[in-house]
Amino acid sequence: MNTGLNKISGRVWKFGDNVDTDVIIPGKYLRTTDMSVFAAHVMEGIDPQFSQKVKKGDIIVAGENFGCGSSREQAPLALKHAGVACVVARSFARIFFRNAINVGLPIIEAKIECEEGDIIEIDLEKGLVSNKNNNYQGMKLPGFLLEILTDGGLVEHRKKKALQ
């Protein structure tokens, strides 16, 4: 099966532990349905220039408890619409984890070593992350979550189910 999720490759941006939803997208930008607003302010709380630096297909590598805090779905939406292809973290806060799957932002829990700017490869189906030196076995998503991601999120997944 080739879903596109078995070969995600991109350049790494590194972040630390406990990256919260307020720094991913501050509360003052939430009242809109315009995704470009979220993308324009992504990670502003940590690096106000990040939205200009990040390129389509880049990958975020972070520490523990990524996405802690609020239930705002604008957080994974901001990352997705800024072009982030995948978030690799040592662990995710649970609401962020659900929201990322639901909006179709690929994520994987894995403990990897790499440097900012490295090119890494991710196979979500196998739960594998690789850089030029090592392969890291991360957490494999259950099949039904992988299906939602493959369809591009829960809304698309529901639409597809309704057509079948």
Next chain:
Amino acid sequence: MPTISEEILGRASGKPAKAGDFVIADIDYAMAHDGTSVLAVKAFREMGAKKVWNPSRIIIAFDHIVPANNETAAKLQQNIRQWVKEQGISNFFDIGEGICHQVFPEHGFALPGKLIIGADSHSCTYGAFGAFATGVGATDMAEIFATGKLWLRVPQSMRITVEGTAGKGVSAKDLTLYIIKNVGADGANYRAIEYYGTAISDLSISERMTLCNMSIEMGAKTGIVPADEKTAGYLKGKAAEKYTPVYADNDAEYSEEYGFDAGDLEPQVAKPHEVDNVSPVTEVAGTPLDQVFIGSCTNGRYEDLEVVARILKGQKVRTRTIVLPASRSVLIKATEAGIIATLLKAGVIIAPPGCGPCLGAHMGVICEGETCLSTSNRNFKGRMGTGGLIYLSSPETAAASALEGKITDPREIITQRK
């Protein structure tokens, strides 16, 4: 041998549930506010759904930006009001009614043994009533609106026991911050917390709400205080439907256990920029303040305002101090008791019931270089305004600090009064 969570999720999914299982559960009550309902309704429509699964089990409350601060917010709120009407959702609480997590229990939806999902991370507050209550995002909420069901992973449970009696000037918020300090910001990630011990049963319903509200700040999926006679007393004449309290079996399995003694506690303060960056107030006393905010789903209830009024009575605040009662009924009760007049005479600004400055979206925003002491639940970097510093404390500490214009140990003020 089930934990409270296993028991509730087993009942809701129609078969025995064990930690680690994935279940599809029937939701008893679903809640969203003006912030999350916008994307939830958008996703609901995009899914092709036409009617909600059960309008009487959906609660919508406007609290995040109330009253609307600009045309965009007004337009988004207008859309939701229209949708609520179309769908026949009668449990709609428009601006001014209060914070969702206050209004929800006041109307008797937070019931023991129920499975409650809210599109807000602090939905775990309803665990104070013995419910399994957790937060999700907007698209999950759209799924519930459409089907009444949601997939959930049955969490492992953590048991926290607190014995002993807290001293003067120490409240449930201090206990909560102290627990968070010890468990850590992700120490309960994916866990359900069950709270036990004499110090927990001694807590009032309002104090239990403070405690359960902040379970998410340790990453927990929910935090539950088993229902008792206080719960039944609160719910008498208020419960939206019949309920059956659920308790853990004696041999229920816990992934971690913690024990604390409330007698050891001093007033606590969480320092910027993490909620688990907690120290006794004595270590940060003297920190100059630009603003004090008293309110939020953590500490904006009548009991909180009462304690603040007791400290501020006949005095003048030295820092700009914003108080937001958590709901209309809290505001009415505080007005009738003379508390609001006491606060106004002390120089406090009273703002309308809602989330207010907590999330930094409007009113009470702080700027670069300013410091705010808040009774809310999050001190994340930039949350109340870019470049601002946020400390978190109890209403007692906030009131004492408002009087002095700097972070102050409330025990000093209380002792002086004697």
